[in-house]
Amino acid sequence: MNMASPAAGPVAPLAPAPAILAAANLLLPHLEHGRRIDAIVLRAAMETACRGSDATGAWGWKAAYDACEVATVLFLRKYGNAVFRKAASPEARLLQLAKIAALLPTQTRRSEDSQNFQQFSTPIPLGFAALSAAAITSDDVVLEPSAGTGLLAILAKTDGGALILNELAETRADLLSSLFPANPVTRLDAAQIHDHLDPALVPSVVLMNPPFSVMANVTGRMADAAYRHVASALNRLTPGGRLVAITGAGFGPEVPAWRDAFTRLQERGRLMFTATVDSAVYARHGTSIDTRLTVIEKLPAEDPSLFPASPGTAPDVATLLNWVEAQVPPRLPVAPPKVTVSAPTAAPKAVRGYLDRSAAMRPVADPAQDPEGVELTYETLGWAPAEGARLSDAIYEEYALQSLRIPGAQPHPTKLVQSAAMASVAPPRPSYRPMLPADIHQCLSDAQLETVIYAGEAHADYLSGAWTVDATYDNVSAVPEDAAGAVRFRRGFMLGDGTGAGKGRQSAGIILDNWLRGRRKAVWVSKSDKLIEDAQRDWSALGMERLLITPLSRFAQGKQITLTEGVLFTTYATLRSDERGEKVSRVRQIVDWLGSDFDGVIIFDESHAMQNAAGGKGERGDVAASQQGRAGLRLQHALPDARVVYVSATGATTVHNLAYAQRLGLWGGEDFPFATRAEFVEAIEAGGVAAMEVLARDLRALGLYTARSLSYDGVEYELLEHQLTGEQRRIYDAYAGAFAVIHNHLDAAMEAANITGSEGTLNRQAKSAARSAFESAKQRFFGHLLTSMKTPTLIRQITEDLEAGHAAVIQIVSTGEALMERRLSELPTEEWSDVRVDITPREYVLSGARDKT
Numbered sequence: 001m002n003m004a005s006p007a008a009g010p011v012a013p014l015a016p017a018p019a020i021l022a023a024a025n026l027l028l029p030h031l032e033h034g035r036r037i038d039a040i041v042l043r044a045a046m047e048t049a050c051r052g053s054d055a056t057g058a059w060g061w062k063a064a065y066d067a068c069e070v071a072t073v074l075f076l077r078k079y080g081n082a083v084f085r086k087a088a089s090p091e092a093r094l095l096q097l098a099k100i101a102a103l104l105p106t107q108t109r110r111s112e113d114s115q116n117f118q119q120f121s122t123p124i125p126l127g128f129a130a131l132s133a134a135a136i137t138s139d140d141v142v143l144e145p146s147a148g149t150g151l152l153a154i155l156a157k158t159d160g161g162a163l164i165l166n167e168l169a170e171t172r173a174d175l176l177s178s179l180f181p182a183n184p185v186t187r188l189d190a191a192q193i194h195d196h197l198d199p200a201l202v203p204s205v206v207l208m209n210p211p212f213s214v215m216a217n218v219t220g221r222m223a224d225a226a227y228r229h230v231a232s233a234l235n236r237l238t239p240g241g242r243l244v245a246i247t248g249a250g251f252g253p254e255v256p257a258w259r260d261a262f263t264r265l266q267e268r269g270r271l272m273f274t275a276t277v278d279s280a281v282y283a284r285h286g287t288s289i290d291t292r293l294t295v296i297e298k299l300p301a302e303d304p305s306l307f308p309a310s311p312g313t314a315p316d317v318a319t320l321l322n323w324v325e326a327q328v329p330p331r332l333p334v335a336p337p338k339v340t341v342s343a344p345t346a347a348p349k350a351v352r353g354y355l356d357r358s359a360a361m362r363p364v365a366d367p368a369q370d371p372e373g374v375e376l377t378y379e380t381l382g383w384a385p386a387e388g389a390r391l392s393d394a395i396y397e398e399y400a401l402q403s404l405r406i407p408g409a410q411p412h413p414t415k416l417v418q419s420a421a422m423a424s425v426a427p428p429r430p431s432y433r434p435m436l437p438a439d440i441h442q443c444l445s446d447a448q449l450e451t452v453i454y455a456g457e458a459h460a461d462y463l464s465g466a467w468t469v470d471a472t473y474d475n476v477s478a479v480p481e482d483a484a485g486a487v488r489f490r491r492g493f494m495l496g497d498g499t500g501a502g503k504g505r506q507s508a509g510i511i512l513d514n515w516l517r518g519r520r521k522a523v524w525v526s527k528s529d530k531l532i533e534d535a536q537r538d539w540s541a542l543g544m545e546r547l548l549i550t551p552l553s554r555f556a557q558g559k560q561i562t563l564t565e566g567v568l569f570t571t572y573a574t575l576r577s578d579e580r581g582e583k584v585s586r587v588r589q590i591v592d593w594l595g596s597d598f599d600g601v602i603i604f605d606e607s608h609a610m611q612n613a614a615g616g617k618g619e620r621g622d623v624a625a626s627q628q629g630r631a632g633l634r635l636q637h638a639l640p641d642a643r644v645v646y647v648s649a650t651g652a653t654t655v656h657n658l659a660y661a662q663r664l665g666l667w668g669g670e671d672f673p674f675a676t677r678a679e680f681v682e683a684i685e686a687g688g689v690a691a692m693e694v695l696a697r698d699l700r701a702l703g704l705y706t707a708r709s710l711s712y713d714g715v716e717y718e719l720l721e722h723q724l725t726g727e728q729r730r731i732y733d734a735y736a737g738a739f740a741v742i743h744n745h746l747d748a749a750m751e752a753a754n755i756t757g758s759e760g761t762l763n764r765q766a767k768s769a770a771r772s773a774f775e776s777a778k779q780r781f782f783g784h785l786l787t788s789m790k791t792p793t794l795i796r797q798i799t800e801d802l803e804a805g806h807a808a809v810i811q812i813v814s815t816g817e818a819l820m821e822r823r824l825s826e827l828p829t830e831e832w833s834d835v836r837v838d839i840t841p842r843e844y845v846l847s848g849a850r851d852k853t
Contacts, residue, residue, distance in 0.1 A: 016171060016174070017171050017172075017174035017175045017178065018174075018178075019046075019049045019050045019059065019063075020049070020063055020066050020067045020070060020171070020175060021067075021070060021175060021178055021179075022048075022049035023045040023046050023048070023049035023050070023064070023067035023070075023071075024067045024068075024070035024071040024073075024074055025071075025074065026044075026045040026048060026049065027041070027042070027045050027067060027068060027071035028071050028074050028075060030071075030103070031071055031072065031075045031100060031103055032075065032079075034099075034103065035103070036102075036103045037068060037071075037103055037104055037105055038105060039105060042064050042067070042068065042105060043064070045064075045067065046058075046059045046063070046064045046067065047059075049067075063171075065105075065107045066149055066171075066172070066175070068104045068105065069104075069121050069148075069149040069150075069151055070149055070150070070175060070179065072100060072101075072104065072124060072151060072154075073149065073150045073151060073153075073154045073179050074179070075100065076100075076154045076155070076158060077154055077157075077179070078545075079545060079546075079547050080154065080155075080157075080158035081158060081545070082545040082546075082547035082548050082566075083096050083097075083158075083547060084158055084159075085548070085563065085564060085565060085566060086547060086548075086550045086554075086563060086566060087562075088562035088563060088564060089562060090128075090132050090321055090325060091318070091321065092562070093128065094125055094128055094129075094317065094318060094321055097124045097125055097128050098124075098125050098317075100124060101123060101124045101125055101284070104284070106283070106284045107284065107285050121148045121149055121151050121209075121285060122148075122151050122152050122209045122246060122285075123281060123282060123284065123285055123317075124151060124155075125281070125317040126246065126277065126281050126282075126291070126293075126317055126320075127151055127152045127155050127209075128155060128317070128321070129293060129317050129320045129321045129324055130152065130207060130209075130244045130246055130293060131152075131155045131156065131159060131207070131244075132321060132324050132325065132328075133242075133244045133273065133293065133295050133324045133328050134156070134159075134205050134207050134242055134244045135242070135328075135330070135331045136156055136159040136160060136161040136205055136207075137159075137160060137161070137331075138160035138161070139204070140160075140161040140162070140203075140204045140205045141161065141162045141163075141164060141201075141202070141203045141204050141205070142156040142161040142162065142163055142164065142203060142204075142205045142206070142207055143163075143164045143166070143193075143201070143203035143205070143206045143207070143208075143233065143236065143237075144156070144163070144164070144165055144166065144206075144207050144208060145166050145190035145193045145206070145208050145210065145229060145232075145233050146166070146167065146168075146190045146208060146209060146210050146211065146229070147165040147166060147167045147172075147176055147185075148167060148172055148209075149172060149175060149176075150165075150175070150176055150179050150180065152207050152208075152209065153165055153176070153179075153180060153183075154179075156205075156207055157180070161205065162183070163180060163183040164183070164184055164186075164197075164201050164203055165180060165183055165184065165185045165186070166185070166186045166187070166188050166190055166193060166197070167185065167187065168187055168188065168189060168190065170187070173185055173187045184201065186198075190208075190210060190229050190232070190233075191210075191225065191228040191229050191232060192228075192232055193229075193232045193233055193236060194232045194233070194235040194236040195232070197236060202236070202238050203236065203237060203238065203241065204237070204238050204240075204241040204242075204334050205237075205241060205242050205243075205244075206233045206234070206236070206237050206241070206242075206243040206244070206245075207244050208229065208230070208233055208243070208244070208245050208246070209245070209246040209247075210225070210226055210229035210230065210245070210247065211225055211226070211229070224261075226245075226247045226248060226251045227251065227258070227261050229245075230243070230245050230247070230265070230294075230296075231265065233245075234265065234268060234269050234296060234298065235268070237269075237298045238298065238334060239298050239299070239334070240297070240298055240299060240332040240333065240334035241297075241298045241332075241334055242295065242296070242297055242298070242331055242332075243269065243295070243296040243297075243298070244293070244294070244295050244296075245293075245294045245296075246291055246292070246293055246294075247291065247292050247294060248289065248290070248291060248292065249276040249277070249289070249290035249291055249292045249313075250292075251292060251294075252274055252276070252292055252294070252310070253271060253274065253307040254307070254310060262307065263304045263305050264304070265296065266300070266301035266304035266305075266307075267300055267301070267304050268298065268300060269296040269297060269298050269299065269300070269301075270296065270297045270299050270300065270301040271294070271295075271296055271301070271307050271308060272295045272296065272297055272308065272328060272329060273293070273294070273295040273308060273323075273324070273327055273328045274292060274293070274294045274295070274307075274308070274310050275292065275293055275310050275311050275312065275313070275314055275320060275323055276290055276291065276292045276310070276312070276313040276314070277290065277291045277292065277293060277313065277314050277317070277320055278290060278313055278314065278315050278316065279291075280315070280316070281316065281317055290313065293320060293324070295328055297332055299332060311323050311327065370515070370516065370544070371437035371438075371439075371516075371543045371544075372437065372438065373435040373436060373437060373516030373517070374435070374436070374437070374438050375433040375434070375435055376406070376433050376434045376435075376436050376440070376449065376452075376453070377406075377407060377433075378404050378405060378406040378407070378433070378449075378453065379404060379405045379406075379407070380403060380404050380429040380430065380431075381402070381403055381404060381405060381429070382403075382429070383402040383403050383426035384426075395419065395420060396417035396418065396419060396420065396709070396711070397417060397418060397419075397420050397423035398415065398416075398417055398711070399415075399416040399417050399418045399423070399447065399708050401446055401447070401450055402426035402427065403426050403427050403428065403429050403430070404429065404430065404450065404453070406441075406446050406449055406450075408441045409441050409444075409445065409446035409449055410441060410442075410445055410446065411445060411446055411447075412445040412446070412447045412448070412501070412502075413445065414500060414710050414711070415710070415711040415713065416447055416501060416708040416709065416710065416711060417708065417709055417710075417711045417713075418707060418708050418709070419693070419696075419707070421693045421694070421696065421697045422696060422697055422700050422707060424697065425697055425698075425700055425701040426701070427454060427700055427701065427702075427703040427706075428457075428701070428702070428703045430453050430454060430456075430457040430703065431457065432453060432456040432457040432460055433453075433456075434449075434452045434453060434456050434509075434513040435513055435516040435517050436452070436509070436512060436513055436516065437512075437516075437542070437543055439543075440509075440542070443505070443509075443541055443542050443543070444502075444505060444506070444509055444542075445502070447501065447708060448501075448502055448505060448506045448509060449509070450706070451495055451497075451506040451509070451510070451706055452506065452509040452510055452513055454493065454703045454704075454706065455493040455495075455510045455643075455645055456510075456513060457703055458491045458492065458493040458703060458704055459490060459491065459492075459493065459643040461490075461491045462488040462489065462490050462491060463488065463489045463490075463491055463663070463665045464665070465478055465481075465488070466478070466479055466480065466481040466483065466486040466487065466488055467479060467486065467487055467488070467489065467640075468483065468485050468486055468487070469487065469637045469638065469640075472634075473587065473633075473634035473635075473637045473638045474630065474633075474634060474637070476637055487640040488640060489636075489640045489662070489663060490599075490640065490641055490642065490643060490644070490663065491663060491664075491665060491704070492643075492644035492645065492646060492661070492662075492663025492664055492704075493644070493645050493646070493704055493705075494607075494645075494646040494647075494648075494661060494664060494699065494704060494705045494706075495507070495645060495646065495647045495648075495705075495706060496648060496649060496696075496705060496706065496707035497649060497706065497707060497708045497709070498649045498707075498708065498709035498710060499649060499709075499710065500709075500710040501708050501709065501710065502538075503605070503647050503649070504534050504535060504537075504538040504605070505538045505541060505542075507524070507535075507538070507603045507605065507645065507647055508535070508538040508539045508541070508542050508544075509542065510601055510603070510643075510645055511524075511539070511567060511601050511603065512539075512542050512544065514600055514601050514643065515544075519599060519600040519601070520565035520566070520600075521563075521565055521566065521567075521568075521593070521594055521598065521600050522566075522567045522568070522600050522601045522602070522603070523567070523568050523570070523590060523594070523600075523601070523602045523603070523635075524549065524567050524568070524569045524570075524603045524605065525569075525570055525571070525572060525575060525602070525603065525604050525605060525632070525635075526569070526570075526571060526572075526605040526606055527571065527572060527605070527606040527609050528571060529551065529553065529571050529574075531605070531606075532549060532551055532569045535549050535567075535569055535605075536549045539567065548565075548566045548567055549566070549567040549569050550563060550566050550567070550568060550569065551568075551569050551570070552568055552569065552570035552574055552586070552589075552590070553570075553574065555589070557577055557580065557583045557584075557585075557586060557589065558580075558582065558583030558584055558589070559589075560592070560593075561589060561590070561592070561593035563593070568590065568593070570586070570590075572609045572610065572628040572631070572632070573628070574586055575587060575590075575628070575631045575632065575635065576627040576628050576630070576631040586631070587631055587634045587635050587638065590635065591635070591638045591639065594639060594642075596638070596639070597641060598639050598641060598642055599641040599642065599643065600642065600643060601642070601643045601644075601645065602635065602636075602639070602642045602643065602644050602645070603645050603647060604632060604644065604645065604646050604647060604660075605647045606647065606648060607632075607646040607647055607648040607660060607661070608648045608650050609628055610626070610628055610629040610631075610632040610633075610660035611626065611629060611659075611660070629659065629660050632660050633659075633660060633662065636662055636663060644663045646660070646661055646663075646664075664699065664704055664705075665704075666680055666695075667679065667680040720793065720794065720797055722789065722790045722793040722794075724789065728789050731785075732785065732789075735781070735782070735785065739778055739781075742774070743774075746770070746771065746774060750766075750767060750770055
């Protein structure tokens, strides 16, 4: 992919392909985390990969920019399919690609080679406009005659096309061979591609950005260079195929100097679309020249002298994309290209096999994205307490699998315990076998796999009784099973594990089981939008694309959700949004996407956020049902076949707060002896905490509930007292006085802000909300203040313990990833044995025992 440029700068050596590829892999995490790659980051990556600086001639800046482009290819190779699945419309895809491109540096420096060979790669947004014009399908074989660093090629591959790549420059050709190992990469003069390319390789699409005015082995500028490249590629194209070219703006049929040339081209291929593009589109790639997008079909024009009118010059890629969508006609029907091999120029067997695959043999989804699923193997056991065994006097008992054994499964990394009541019973022997990757034992522990098994077992059955749901999804009524509109609700499962047991990983495992069974839509509801990072982390840990988890906030309320598949992540606060005018509610928006017959997974993470879903009694009288709880119930009512999982370490503080857990069958049916929720609440309240404990035990005995916690066996705590200094007391008193002033004048401030109701009085709800916000801010402030005062004492104690030779664990949490990595590298780790450094985007842990003990 090449184009023209202003004068070249100082000559600098090009780094070889392995070094560029190594630098690209160092840059890839920045793109994955959405961090901009500036000159400092780029220089550091190149110096590491090339083991030297640009000042010493170890690498040149053009090679550095190539590394940025290769990192983009690596990113799209890894996440491109997910990005395209999530952003269904061309406009949405363009927006996502533009965000990626914005993370790359502007190419302000260039080498002599880049100038002489016009090596200026296609900007990703412009490449996507060309891709849209090409309309590539999985049946197509795509030729890119001047493939450069592969930015156009990776877009074509993401769209499903098989590739034929050609690049004359040695380093770039080496890069392409590494980036696209399954595709043929030839090293021919692209201006004569038809003459020299193996006759067996016949494309149905040509996607190209040729040099505008230079040719191989020719000194000086060649005015017809672009024409030669296009004409040769058009000759190679199969009849009915499509050629899409990015060229200089001057190469067009309306330009008098080129009118005759285009007339000759139309004797073989019909011009379907042409438009120029403003130079600003290429500014970040080191040049400022107007360009042109041209679309040609391999079909002779009825009148070669007539050309379609150009819409003009597009000021940006978005405008160009709109023109392409509106004016470029659909593809002509064309048979998939057949690969015929003639000696002695036959392509290698691997190449022929790749190109010869029929579309019928290709799965709808890219097989690289989804691991192959196999049914999990396990053995069921008949559990009973050992003869003469009795529970200890402790509150918790050590946790172990009771009703099954999973060959090859690993124990949980940290010892787990469960309450004595839960340990006194065993879940039933299951029969459901999850569909999971063969290497799942490396990702999930035996306890976590047990959860996936029992969730699937619960979801295989329905609650007794039949029901009707009204149009609002609020009211559910029991009806005979043969009544019109009657539905049955699928049984749910509740995961009550504590911190450290991996509730997120288990939730991802349940979704993955259903995903590999073909249920490729799921909903993940949680407490905070920040928790999507944890969900994506757990999902990707199982070998899946993290970007398949998409926030609902990407889709405006009332708009259609355009995902064809994926895990939709939302918060309870978003879920409770009711309809607004013509905008349907968020619940209705999700139901419309899933369909009323949806039988996939809904994860209610931190499900206690739906507490008080049905109202109840409070210290000050009746308490209205919470909006979040009602929204959660509506979603469950609207999708009776959904596989519901409640996830909460705190379950419910009172029995009233279990109203959201409708799918456990606690009332209203034959599964439990309570006809209504009111009877259930009354009975459990009468029994107190003991009754709640018995309820949990019975749910476990039914295989509907599990609750494990990390064991603190052997952990000792030592209280460390911090003595406040006089200065710290003065600081605290000063802030306390300031907040007292605010507190005493809060009513006057609200009146000044005109927080009033319809009659001019202070609005009670608004006043309550303002006071709540003030009190929350005050508590957070003093919490931070006291923590900052105590920290020096804690650091001093840690230092003394380390100097005394005691074993120590240090946990450091920071949002500044690069800063924390640098700080960790400065710690005296040579004095430690068994040092473990675990760095994730959210937490950094350095632990081990010093050698001085």
